[in-house]
Amino acid sequence: MKRPQNEMKLCFPSLSENERLARVAVGGFLAQKNPRVDELSEIKTAVSEAVTNCIVHAYRDTIGTVELTAKLSGDEVYIKIKDRGCGIEDVEKAMEPLYTTLPDEERSGLGFSVMESFTDRVTVKSKPGFGTAVVLIKKLRSKI
Amino acid sequence: MAVYIADGGEGTIVAKITGEIDHHSARWLRMDIDTAIQDKSPKKLILDFSGVTFMDSSGVGLVMGRYRNMKERGGKVSLANMPEYIEKVMDLAGMDRLLNGR
Numbered sequence: 552m553k554r555p556q557n558e559m560k561l562c563f564p565s566l567s568e569n570e571r572l573a574r575v576a577v578g579g580f581l582a583q584k585n586p587r588v589d590e591l592s593e594i595k596t597a598v599s600e601a602v603t604n605c606i607v608h609a610y611r612d613t614i615g616t617v618e619l620t621a622k623l624s625g626d627e628v629y630i631k632i633k634d635r636g637c638g639i640e641d642v643e644k645a646m647e648p649l650y651t652t653l654p655d656e657e658r659s660g661l662g663f664s665v666m667e668s669f670t671d672r673v674t675v676k677s678k679p680g681f682g683t684a685v686v687l688i689k690k691l692r693s694k695i
Numbered sequence: 696m697a698v699y700i701a702d703g704g705e706g707t708i709v710a711k712i713t714g715e716i717d718h719h720s721a722r723w724l725r726m727d728i729d730t731a732i733q734d735k736s737p738k739k740l741i742l743d744f745s746g747v748t749f750m751d752s753s754g755v756g757l758v759m760g761r762y763r764n765m766k767e768r769g770g771k772v773s774l775a776n777m778p779e780y781i782e783k784v785m786d787l788a789g790m791d792r793l794l795n796g797r
């Protein structure tokens with residue numbers, strides 16, 4: 552991404568109440584670009600997936616800090632969601648549609664599929680025992 | 696976020712969900728809907744999404760869980776009034792095929 556024109560950082564504990572906070576914060580940050588409603592809802596959904604994964608998986612049975620960074624450069628949106636939780640053993644496998652390690656808790660294994668279909672690019676860096684960083688990139692289309 | 700349960704007649708109940716469906720709200724929605732299933736033993740559960748303003752994959756889990764629940768009791772689930780963006784999430788899960796047995 553080129554030098555961002557604007558950016559924000561938000562840190563919050565991994566409480567499920569904060570899933571909504573993350574969506575609202577990203578929505579508020581992107582309002583300056585006056586995005587299309589459908590694009591904004593796609594970005595919010597992708598953010599919700601990544602943040603929920605930190606809460607449900609990374610910090611399972613504990614509370615840790617979730618770090619959300621958002622940047623804007625021209626029409627490009629960059630969002631990073633980072634945790635210092637359990638990490639992912641096999642990222643490729645985790646990203647397969649319908650793959651979940653928590654089927655008993657009504658998880659459907661679709662989080663990464665949603666992120667991939669609602670943004671242009673998803674990058675996952677993870678180290679077991681150290682945590683995970685998910686980067687979502689999406690170019691806003693021109694407004695109608 | 697709330698669920699409004701209504702009697703749809705002929706053993707059907709309609710659960711109208713309003714607000715946002717995420718991992719946080721899903722557990723309350725799940726409790727309310729399952730209580731209604733328990734109380735009314737319907738043959739068919741209609742989940743009405745007309746009042747839903749946001750949904751992520753937790754909504755898919757919610758539907759799949761209720762589907763399993765109803766199937767165990769020999770009942771069915773159908774989805775009604777889905778906004779377009781919710782349909783996109785449901786499509787990723789192949790929900791249409793699952794619910795319509797195709």
Ligand SMILES: Nc1ncnc2c1ncn2[C@@H]1O[C@H](COP(=O)(O)OP(=O)(O)OP(=O)(O)O)[C@@H](O)[C@H]1O
Nearest residue numbers: 604608609645651652658659660661662663683752
């Ligand atoms: N931040 C994370 N830390 C540790 N493990 C993770 C993280 N994100 C994802 N995972 C692992 O990757 C798997 C797949 O994630 P994905 O979001 O696609 O599905 P899910 O969370 O299991 O289900 P859903 O998102 O549909 O509710 C998870 O089951 C979990 O094992």
Ligand SMILES: [Mg+2]
Nearest residue numbers: 600604662663
């Ligand atoms: Mg997930």
